Amino acid sequence: MLGAAWKSAFMSESRFLPSFEPIAPFSRLTDSGILDSGESPMSDEAVLEALRYMMLTRVFDDKATSMQRQGRFGTFSSVRGQEASVVGAATALDPAKDWIVPQYREFPALIRHGYPIENFALYFMGNPKGGTIPPNVNILPMQISLAAQIPQATGLAWGLKMQGGDGVVITFFGDGASSEGDFHESLNLAGIVKAPVIFFLQNNGWAISTPRENQTAARSFAERAIGYGVEGVIVDGNDLLAVHEVTSRAVAKARAGGGPTLIESVTYRTGAHNTADDPSRYVDQQELEKWQQKDPVERIKNYLRSRGIWNENLEQELLDSCAAQIDVAMDIARNTSLATSDALFDHVYSEPPQRMLDQKSDWAKRNGGA
Amino acid sequence: MSNLIDYKLADVGEGIAEAEVIEWLVAVGDAVKEDQPVVVVETDKSQIEIPAPVTGIVKSLGAKVGDVLAVGSNLMQIEASGAVSKDMAAHAAAPIAEVKQTSSQVATPARATNIRPLASPSTRKLAASLGIALEAVTGSGPNGRITADDVTNAKSGSGAATASQDIDPSISQADGNGVTLIQLRGLRRQIATSMSEALRIPHITEFKEIDATALMALRSELAPQFEKDGIKFSVTPLLMRACVIALQNHPSFNARFDSEMGEIRQYDDINLGFATATEDGLIVPVMRKANDFTISMLAKQTEQLAELAKTRKATSEQLGGGTFTVTNFGSFGTWLGTPIIRPPEVAIAGFGRIAEKVIPVDGVPAVRMVLPIVVAADHRINDGAHLGAFVSDIAKLLLNPESLVK
């Protein structure tokens, strides 16, 4: 049998016991939204701002799904069920100096950071112009190749540090993506160079139809960090305050030169993987209902109600305001000129080869001009 | 922009081809709001609700419950109550955009450094098999490309078969040291090539001089009729007619020879070429089926074709396909010459200047108008004896010219 010295040689962090007992994710709110005895990590204004982004996402997701059914949006992935996870993390950042390196399920984080909603819509309408990122908006484009953005986030953070800045980088990805080699190579490098990067792993229970249990034998995703000499922490992803607190601490640590953190945000995807998916084929109805009752938006509203600063009127006002904001953006996107053949060629190179330029004009001639 | 939308079934599931209508949630005449579910359909992946794309009134339904609709077919028509956005107009109105068929070939740009003649590989092969150097051929294709026709025309030795160039005076360069450099171009170059080729033919040549008194008399007799028609009548048509008749009796001289294939083609019809001097060089127009021509037709045709040749307006039809050539070098004062056969023909008749000479008549010297006749033949096709007989026949006809006008 393993002796005590042998056991303790394995793990030194108290949170990670060698006994493989399940770990309780860090949380501040009860399931019904009541804060624990400590101080709230977010002011009322901050929570209201966060709620706005969560509602905006709900409204947008519904609109986008409808657009997809009409054939006006391509395949689309909603954030449904993960609003607190994304927004709690996003609100810990400073858009002026920090960077977001997204996967594709982080709409509210990108919008808060300055990415125009109409560009996001254009992207899903299949117009390359949608990929346009305005100057001074510190985000990378959405990434379809899972986990490929993680090394880039590491390099970006490392580069910022090298140049003496104090900006940090957060990169979002899922439980599925964390099985890719890029995830492991990135954590490894980040640990070596102490890059100021937050690896935000949204464990939403599914990679399309692959449940979390089939993704890894590890007890948690967060403890993989130890293997790379990096700190890891598990948080209740449906608890806006907890997510915000944990992320803020990681951001502060990174800013101060303390290096990277792996945050595992335990949440649940209550919608489909994307508009082409039918989750009823593999999701257990009871499990889904259980998680729907822990809806993150309801939970934070309950918190606000418990503080006496939320009611039906405010709810309706917020809904209307979000709908109006989305409508304006959709209007712009829908009335943007359709992409011409030039969209195939523009921005591929800084200095295009002649052959490509010839192709561009051939295409323009054949397709009725730019 | 009409506000009536043809709302089509979209590919809602990444690659589905069709969907079955399960339930209509609205009816014709109903008011609908944008995003309001209007119909439930089932694909092989799942059952889904399709929402309205615009706010408005339902004008018609495109299918019944149970119908299977292909993606892209009409679900329903909606009269939109507000402005219809650009992306919807394109999606819904959707006339199949006409794909303009433009040539996908990028035109071969004319390259500045075109040192080598342009010709397709098959044309190059043809030229090589005919023994023709491409540098000597003028191309009539785009960017001066040499076509297969250009090659075959050059081979038939018709000289100016294609749009050839006059010698550009600017090409001659006087260098001030008593030397003028003239580049071989155009017609001159073609003649040079043909002549070089012709010399590969083993020529035998027979000379004969005959008393042209009767011939000249006939000419004078016939001249007035032609002068009435404005045609200057020389002995040439009579000489041509003599050759034509003689050829009909000696078909081995009315032929074309393919030396590479070793084939002789003898023709029933006589396509008679006659050498015509032009400013730029010798051109040989051809009268097709000259065997059918009367003297009068010969005279007229000769004059017309000569004119066309001189003005470089003769077509390739008029310049090719000859079976026998006549050359009247007497017209520029030459007494005797050695005409050169035009390949692939096998013989050529030349006539020298008719002039006074002392010849024996009835055993005593007399002064008569004498016509020199020279006929050259390809010795691979005809021997000396054949040639002798052929030339005798021509001579006989010209000594008794009434036979020509019959």
Add this chain to the structure above:
Amino acid sequence: MSEKTMIEAIRECLGQEMEADNRVVVIGEDVGVLGGVFRATDGLQARFGKDRVVDMPLAEGVIVGSGIGLAMSGLRPVIELQFLGFGHQAFHQIGQQVARLRYRSQGRHALPLVIRSPFGGGVRTPELHSDAFEAFYTHTPGLKVVAPATAYDAKGLLAAAMESDDPVLYLEPLKGYRLTKDEVPDERYTVPLGKLRVAREGSDVTLIAWSAAVNVAERAAEELSEQGISVEVLDLRSLNPLDIDGISESVSKTGRVAIVHEAPLTGGFGGELVATIQQECFYSLEAPIIRISAPDTPYPLGGVEDLYIPDVDRVVAEVATLAKASA
């Protein structure tokens, strides 16, 4: 101006460019303390520090991926892939990401990075060290690909690649590192991307090559001249962008073309050249265009390597036949 080997030229370029621009950083396996397994980066870490010349962990994916991140943070990374064969371990980051981020972001994230990588045979390496994989990368729109054959071009092209705001894959010939020696200016200079070099003028046959094959082509041309065949050798230098005008000019002159490359025949970059030449110069051609290359098999072990990559004798024989082929 002095005579330098290609490796010296590359090293000199890196040093000078790093001196001139603080944003240039070098990352790769063994590039720092060791100075690179071929010493391409020898002395650079001592001169510029560990922050600018970084020994990376053994993970090509994150080497390229983090290089992308560095570029987006405002730096100008020169990333070393120790051997082009191992680029496959990073291929998704190159093909899906390096080549596309500018397009994906509609110009917002240009990637002014260079990936340096050696390849090529004749040095008896273990498996995958010599493979000529350039065709995988020339088929990747958004990525430029260059391959110098001389020390002069090595320095100038590398400088040009580093100056470019487009990502460039810079291929180095393993065999040529030390064997290639020529006059290289001491100061900084560039050789333009997208322009070939006429290595030898000739009139009978155009012989096209790049990287180490250029040397083979030149030696073959010398032998052929003794047979009375005048060969024009084109050193492509740049695969993307391709100098189509330069190629056409030569082919219009000679009418006969041979292409020599170390990579296997089918799907090799030679095929692209054949297609381009027949499209642009069809009416100048006297004979079919030939490719002299490795067979359609994986790169073998050193013992049979000489049978695999085209050598001078083979090039001489095939070009001589081409020169005599009738139209």
